[in-house]
Each structure stands twice: as C-alpha cells, then as structure tokens.
Amino acid sequence: EYIDLTLLNSDKxxxxxxxxxxxxxxxxxxxxxxxxxxxxxxxxxxISEPSVYRYLKNIKNKK
Structure with missing residues (x-):
C-alpha cells in the first residue's frame, strides 16, 4: 500500500x-x-535481508 506496486511488479x-x-x-x-x-x-x-538491515541502519543514522 505504501510502495508503488508498478515498480515491484515490473521485471526491472x-x-x-x-x-x-x-x-x-x-x-x-x-x-x-x-x-x-x-x-x-x-x-x-x-534484496537480501542484510541489505534491508543496512538500509535501516543508514536511515537511523541520518536522523
């Protein structure tokens, strides 16, 4: 609901x-x-689970 589904459903x-x-x-x-x-x-x-954690770490550090 929060993410553009056209991006997720594309092959790109x-x-x-x-x-x-x-x-x-x-x-x-x-x-x-x-x-x-x-x-x-x-x-x-x-993406991999470690990648999700890496993105979360970066997001938390920017706040």
Missing part, C-alpha cells in the same frame, strides 16, 4: 534510491516494528 530492478526510499517509507510507517517484517520486505523488494 529497483534503483538504489528507490530501494532506500521504499525502506524509509516503511520505516516511518512502523512496518519494521512487526515481527517478521524484514524477510517479507526483502522478498518483495528482491
């Missing part, structure tokens, strides 16, 4: 900026407070 990979923005939006909405959210988000963004 998301850019670094698109991935970071998607993680930021989900973080701000509190999605990562839900148990099991990281693997779910990683699957749908087609």
């Amino acid at each position: 990979s998301l850019t670094l900026r698109q991935k970071e923005n998607s993680i930021r939006v989900l973080f701000e909405k509190g999605i990562f407070n839900i148990k099991g959210a990281v693997p779910f988000v990683a699957k749908y963004l087609r």
